[in-house]
Amino acid sequence: MKKKFEGANIVIIGATGGLGTSYARAFADEGASILLAGRNELKLQELAQALPEKTSVAQVDITSAESVEKLAVLASKWAEKIDIVVNATGFDVRKSLTEHQIAEIDKSVNINLIGSILISRAFLPHMRANKGSTIVHMGGFADGRLAFPYYSVDVATRSGIFSFVESINRELQQDGSLVRLTYFCPNSADTTAERPFHSVWKEMGISISSTDQVAAELLKAVEQKKTIYIMGGIATRFFAKLNSLSPKTADILLLNKYGAILKKYFGSNESKKMNREKKNSSLKKIALCMVVLSFGLYGLLPVVPFISFNLSLKMVIAGTIMGISEILFWLGSLILGKELIIKYRNNFNFFKCFGKL
Incomplete structure (x- = not known):
């Protein structure tokens, strides 16, 4: 049986990254000839040796226009027809x-936006003259425009790529070209770069995909000739659309909750300091109430002798009031600080007063 990409010539830029490597293997398994491109020639050679013989390598720096131009010329000499270019680079x-x-x-x-351009x-x-040829660029989570807090620069670049792809596809259509650009949005993946953030995604309730799963979805996007492809299922696509139509509704439904989680992990040191100070302030208010309440309870002691109980029960009641008062006072004082404790020892030790009676 013929493989899906048998005879296709594919350039993968950023091939030695976590996703780039999986893309290369997936296309190779489907019979494609591959030109692996990236900055590290040694890693490219190692990857090429692990793939079928129809694999070549080339160095490129996508932040350099000259370097990218040289790669394009080299690729056009490497293959008579370039079918697919996958830009698997990214930085956030x-x-x-x-x-x-x-x-x-x-x-x-430079890497995300200018590199794609x-x-x-x-x-x-x-x-341009190749029917069905595709250039694939990487988007962010959902459609890349889901503006998570603490992702500001990254989401700005991903949104820029989204609009760039949309604009170029319209331009190509006006020119009568059958080439298209694809904006591919992978799910959070199990890569070395992403692994430190898995706990964040899990707390947000977002699943982690294997790199092989992401690669399979990329091949599907290319095969189905999609211009926008969002991983994550119907719910993710729906929420991406909702966010573009009504950001405030998206905030109420989910993004405010996500924001609180992300703030815990990525908030600024100044923000974290302010949060700690706010919590400390609230705690001190509670502690102050405890101290005030302890004095209030002590204020009930003069009433005890006038209660119509026997002497032993009165002693129990008085002792209970004093015990609770002491517990409240000392707990509150420990929170409020040493200064209050020192003042108390010098002026308001009721046990000493009681002992003198």
């Missing part, structure tokens, strides 16, 4: 905007 930073380093912002924009610009002239 998850933290408060104020804590982003300028170098991190530059890297996110440079790849498309370089390869389209070599593919």
Whole structure:
């Protein structure tokens, strides 16, 4: 039986990454000839040796227009017809905007957005006449425009890619070209880069996909000639659409909850400090109430002798009031601090007063 991509010539950029490697293996298993591209030639060679013989390698820096142009020329010489280009590169930073380093912002924009533009610009002239040819770019979670807090720069680049792909596809249609760009949004995957964040996704109730599962979905997106492909099922696609139509509704239904979880992991140090101070302030108010209540209970002691009980029961009641008062006071004092305890020892030790009576 003929394999799905038998005879297809595929360029995979960022091939040595967690997803890029799985894409390469998946296409190779389906009979494709593959040109592996990336920065690390040694890793590219190691991957090529693990794949069928119809595999070549090339170095590229997608942040350099000259480097990407050279790759496109090399690819056009490597294969008479380039069927698919997969841009599997990506970089993201998850933290408060104020804590982003300028170098991190530059890297996110240059790799995610500018890199996608440079790849498309370089390869389209070599593919424009090829019926069914595809350039695939990576989006973010859902449709990439789901603006999670602490993902600000990353989501800006993914949203930019979404609009770029949409615009170029309309441009190609106007030109009568049968080439298309695909915006592929993978689920959170079990890669080395993503593994440290698995606990976050799990707390949010979002499943983790294997890299093989993501690769299978990518092949399906290409085979079905999709221009936008979102992993995660109907619920994820629905929520992505809802967020684009009514962000406030999306906030109420889910994003506010997600935001609180993400803040716990990625919030700024200043934000975390403010939260701690807020919690401490609330705790101190409770502690102050405990201290005040302890004095209030002590204020009931003069009433005890006038209660119509026998002497032994009065002693029990008085002792209970004093015991509860002491517990409340000392617990509250421990929270409020040493200063109050010292003042109490010097001026308000009721046990000492009681002993003098």
